Amino acid sequence: MSAVERKTACVTGGSGYIASALIKMLLQKGYAVKTTVRNPDDMEKNSHFKELQALGPLKIFRADLEEEGSFDEAVAGCDYAFLVAAPMNLKSQNPEVVIATCQVSDRCQATVD
Secondary structure, three states, X not given: OOOOOOOEEEEOOOOOHHHHHHHHXXXXXXXXXXXXXXXXXXXXXXXXXXXXXXXXXXXXXXXXXXXXXXXXXXXXXXXXXXXXXXXXXXOOOOHHHHHHHHHHHHHHHHHHO
């Protein structure tokens, strides 16, 4: 894929194992990638991004499922979005986390439409 026809994908939850593997695959296939993490300054969780950035264009954005609108910048202008981020507490009974995940999905859909 040439730079002129390069598509952009957003992968949420970039510090996770599955998201990292997906980011690597997308970069190797020629996509530009935007990813989200809760804390971009946490080098312990994000040290793998340096290696991934050597494969192609990768931008890292701060976003949190519990902060409405925090994913907007990352998904803006993307051709594809992969919602890999998950709440920290998977047993949470907090409906706000479910609502927040749906809001991220809605923002991605609005970007594509």
